[in-house]
Amino acid sequence: MKVLIISRSTLYSSPGGDSVQIIETAKAVRELGVEVDIKLTNETINYDKYDLIHFFNIIRPNDIIYHVNKSNKKFVVSTIFVDYSEYEKLNRTGILGTLFKILSPDQLEFVKSIARYIVNGEKINGYSYYFKGHKGTIEHLLNKASLLLPNSDSEYNRLKKRYSFDKDYIKVPNAVSTDFIDKSSENKREGVICVGRIEGRKNQLNLIRALKGTNIPLTIIGNYSPNHKSYYDLCVAEAGENVTILGHLGKDEIIVQYKKHKAHILPSWFETTGLSSLESATMGCNVIVTAKGDTQEYFGEDAFYCEPDDLNSIRTAVEEAIKADFNTKLKEKIVAEYSWGKAAEKTVEAYKKTIQSN
Numbered sequence: 001m002k003v004l005i006i007s008r009s010t011l012y013s014s015p016g017g018d019s020v021q022i023i024e025t026a027k028a029v030r031e032l033g034v035e036v037d038i039k040l041t042n043e044t045i046n047y048d049k050y051d052l053i054h055f056f057n058i059i060r061p062n063d064i065i066y067h068v069n070k071s072n073k074k075f076v077v078s079t080i081f082v083d084y085s086e087y088e089k090l091n092r093t094g095i096l097g098t099l100f101k102i103l104s105p106d107q108l109e110f111v112k113s114i115a116r117y118i119v120n121g122e123k124i125n126g127y128s129y130y131f132k133g134h135k136g137t138i139e140h141l142l143n144k145a146s147l148l149l150p151n152s153d154s155e156y157n158r159l160k161k162r163y164s165f166d167k168d169y170i171k172v173p174n175a176v177s178t179d180f181i182d183k184s185s186e187n188k189r190e191g192v193i194c195v196g197r198i199e200g201r202k203n204q205l206n207l208i209r210a211l212k213g214t215n216i217p218l219t220i221i222g223n224y225s226p227n228h229k230s231y232y233d234l235c236v237a238e239a240g241e242n243v244t245i246l247g248h249l250g251k252d253e254i255i256v257q258y259k260k261h262k263a264h265i266l267p268s269w270f271e272t273t274g275l276s277s278l279e280s281a282t283m284g285c286n287v288i289v290t291a292k293g294d295t296q297e298y299f300g301e302d303a304f305y306c307e308p309d310d311l312n313s314i315r316t317a318v319e320e321a322i323k324a325d326f327n328t329k330l331k332e333k334i335v336a337e338y339s340w341g342k343a344a345e346k347t348v349e350a351y352k353k354t355i356q357s358n
Helices: 017-030 062-071 085-091 094-102 105-120 128-144 153-162 204-210 229-238 251-260 275-282 295-299 311-323 328-337 340-356
Strands: 002-007 035-040 052-056 075-078 192-195 218-221 243-247 263-266 286-289
Touching (some): 017 035, 017 052, 085 094, 105 128, 153 295, 286 311
Parallel strands (some): 002 035, 192 218
16 A cells, blocks of 8 residues: 655644654554655645545645645545634734634635745645635535544534535544653653744743743743744743743754653644643643643643633643642553554554545
């Protein structure tokens, strides 16, 4: 079996959680005997040598529809269905802010696709996306796909609520690499860490503001996203003496940082999972998240929760998490249920089912 994975053109230049998911999925699937190539959506591709195509990120349907039409191959989609509309409506200002308050979430995504083309040069291939629109293209893909591979039941239910389609799915939970499982003795820990791209939707600025004057050490790891330099500059400007911003770090360096901290926080406006939340939990950190998205299906009552727009809520959650004993129950659950090996098994099951279908 030979599978082609096609991803957004900025997979490597602007890495995110989907980058980790794609790379780790390909690695684990190869270990099960499946040949896998990863290509970017802007590459010229010879589809003939592949049995099927695996796409990621349904909210970027313009990255998918061109290859679906051109290849005429069976395909599956890891949906990674994020919804940033609440953040956009509440936080955007000026003309864009007015547009975001008027337009529907799918109209917003259509505008953002055009903007990515104009500002970042992320080309929209073909005309199908323009004709069908954002919502119409997504519904077309959801119905045409052989199978959908959401990261949670919650994610699939959100898709069903937003779009009209009738398609089976296999849940393929996000996972954590065995490299992030801390087997060492207890380390000396203090403060809180936040690992993720620096952008408004990840909400690092409110985190900095919430911990201002508390003397709680805060370490922020990550590069700023394209077009988010001004947000990064605000974070740097408002960071007090308790804040350290380290930029992008490699896996080994991130592991060292996890071991130094009592808790990890993603005060995001939306997460399908939050890979760094999974990683930090297996590295001995208590986990702080918001309930925006699908986080509760993963963390349940074993995490501390906060509201992204409430500084007191963020501060209180951090204070409680760093005072609490480490939650071994969550670590054990993640190690048992959320490995890339298990994710690969579910993914290969979807591949086989797709190839065998009419």
